[in-house]
Amino acid sequence: MKERNEQLFYIGTYASREERGIYIGALHTDNGDLRMVGGVEGIERPSFLALHPNGAELYAASETEPGQLYTYQVNTQTGELHTMDRKGTEGAHTCYVSVTTDGQYVLASNYSGGNAVVFPATEAGGLGDMSGQVQHTGSGIRQDRQDAPHPHSIIPDPSGQYAMVCDLGLDQIIVYRLTEDGKLVTHRETDLPPGSGPRHLVFHPSGRYAFVANELNNTVTVFGYNERNGKLTLLQSLSTLPEGIIDVENTAADIRITPCGRFLYVSNRGHNSIVLYHVDLDSGKLKTIEWVETFGSTPRNFNILSGYLLVANQEGNNVVSFAIHGDDGRLTRTGYVLEVPSPVCIEPVR
Structure with a gap:
């Protein structure tokens, strides 16, 4: 049960079907304290979660072969989940799920499929x-990671007209037109430098820019976005790592932006950090500000809720909370940690 001054959130993990797969946590919004509320078993490797805009359904991607999508009914008072539905995704290792802003369609990508x-x-x-x-x-230049297509995410644009698929294997963002009857029609393709490995994308709250975390070459790419024609225009590319870091094996992972649109964050697995960028609201371009240690290994995913940033450290087996400074977006560790086996996704309850 949620207590006063608490924000509930879900944690997806790499659990087996016999273990608790999705956890329900609570964040104390006064100090960043974390506690466990509950969870559900019966789903294998729920590696990505997305809440319906109405807050009443949670969708979970089961990263298995073959892949599946689970639907849970949400008790909005307690966060409790009840299994409603399960669908096969006709592909292996479903790694991402999202929902259009109008709540009409649920989108998913299959990494191996x-x-x-x-x-x-x-x-x-x-x-x-x-x-x-x-x-x-198709394929990319890195035979160890790009021997085949690997759609790592699918994100609807703010208008709901288009869906962006970041394909790590092809070094492309493929823009699809999402038709009224739920079909995906190829609209245009945006190429990234060979070996980039685009993973996740986030739109600026204004809808004028899109930011992409590239897993393989550890960069963040800034695009201008034209909502009328679904066109991405390259503006900038920056490293996600400090200058001179050469002895750390690293892969960029998740990317998030604050609701105000001024602060952008990317997680580094290997360097085990969150990098903060300031966003120029007039140009969309980024300025690197700082790196903060995640106090756990392999920060695969993180999210922003109620003025805090929560990091899911997959191999650190913990979720760590940071306070976000409102004036400059810098992160301060609260000191609170939630022990969770192989956490890989954070999704706030609305």
């Missing part, structure tokens, strides 16, 4: 039959 899919969200709260699917083909 090389495909992205669309399901309509039903009025009853479950998922209808798959309405759209696209299959990627």
